[in-house]
Amino acid sequence: MxxxxxxxxxxxxxxxxxxxxxxxxxxxxxxxxxxxxxxxxxxxxxxxxxVRGVTFRPGDFVYRRNDASHVVDGGKLGPKWEGPYEVTEALRDGAYRLRSMDGTVLPRTWNIANLKKCYL
Known part of the structure; x- marks a missing residue:
């Protein structure tokens, strides 16, 4: 049918x-x-x-994310940020060289995603 x-x-x-x-x-x-x-x-x-663009200039002070550096293992209640550090050189694409407060230069570059502005 x-x-x-x-x-x-x-x-x-x-x-x-x-x-x-x-x-x-x-x-x-x-x-x-x-x-x-x-x-x-x-x-x-x-x-x-x-979005708010954040850039740092040489001489600015920043905090470094503790998860990225693995310096202090404080667990859940440990510090999330460490520092302050001084920006010594601004490289391209959000990479920076840092120096600690005692004057030692950190051995590698740090991305802007792992840094936060420090207001001293």
Whole structure:
């Protein structure tokens, strides 16, 4: 017993419609890519208006995250930050060289994600 949908199918017309859909597929992909790019741009602009850029200059005092340096193992109640340290050199991409208060230079560079401004 044929159904209403199977009774109305025209094989020639159906093949033409499928070819047309394949021809329009690239255009739909381009539209989706444009829409995705607009959405990403909107999210980037939203984020950039609210983010506050932090940079340090030589001579600034900073705290260093204890998790990154593994100097003091205080457990759950231990100190989260250690320092203060003085920024001696600002390298590129948020990397800094630090010096402790007694004048010894720390042996490696530190990323801005592991530093916090110290207000003395």
């Amino acid at each position: 044929p159904t209403y949908c199977t009774a109305l199918v025209d094989a020639v017309h159906n093949d033409e419609e499928l070819r047309l859909n394949l021809d329009l597929l690239e255009e739909r992909r381009e539209r989706a890519a444009i829409h995705e790019a607009k959405a990403k741009l909107k999210m980037t602009m939203y984020y950039n208006t609210r």
